[in-house]
Amino acid sequence: MQQTQTITRVEPRTRNWLPVINALYYVLLAAALVGFGYYLYSNLSLITLYLPFLLQGAGVTVGISVVSMVLAVIFGLIGALARLSRFAPIRAIAIVYVEVVRGTPILVQLLLWYFGIG
């Protein structure tokens, strides 16, 4: 016996337009990047004038960050050990230090160390 069967196939929603408009976006993004490059190029004299100073500043940024991070890891280890100490006063000092430093803005700490204590 032959039986006719109607097969309803559920097609996934086609999104043929998606790659097209995405490609369009990336073309425009590339154009914008080229435009930004041209903007920098059109201010070339300004950039060549200030780039050495900016690079110098970037070097200082990296240097400060590296030195600070090394010291921070060392002091952080000490602080962690102090918080786990068996002596309550040492533990209390560590907790107070951590709470105060984490609860105040770094800018206020900077002003305190530079203008206040210095």
Next chain:
Amino acid sequence: MSLIQQVLPFFLIGARNTLIYCFVSFPLALLLGLLLAVMRSSRIAWFSSPAKIFIEVIRGTPIIAQIFLIYYGVGAVLAIYNLSTFDNSWTAGIAVLALNYAAYEAEVFRAGFLSVEHGQTEAALSLGMTSGQNFFRIVLPQAIPLMIPPFVNDFIYMLKDSAVLSVIAATELTTVLQFFVFRNSSNTLPLYALAIVLYLLMALPISYVARWYERRLRAAL
């Protein structure tokens, strides 16, 4: 003591302004962050790519550089169109805090949505829910409790980052502190102590509530 008594009203105004900055900026940051998170997870590059670029640029540059850009850079552009009245330390400060934290909140939202198992979405869709219903009735209610601790943490970070607004004279606590430090340069340590105490009074209660909630959440999970 008389020094503290003399400056305390001004410091309290500064602390109030700090709180105003944060309580205005943070909801804006949440809204914008939700928008960015939804945009970022889109498959259409017109939405996802700008969101990704925005998040990476904001998270990869210091907030102080963003303040200078918004206050002086955008201010200069607005001045061309005679709109410079819109560029004061309040608008610029709130805009910077909101835009900056929107990028961080977007990541929190995204992590929260990803933490809801995909099987839940599959189940909701197979029950015939639309993707919008799935988002608002299945994913969001399960994600919100997980997202609250990072939001509160970010709010405390915002409370402290708002100190950087003192570079545009935003009349928040650090600006007041600097003003009195330079006016009264012989005896500055009490002023620092007062500012630190005020910041701690603002930050620590929120932080303890957050920790209590987090403990409760971990017990519930």
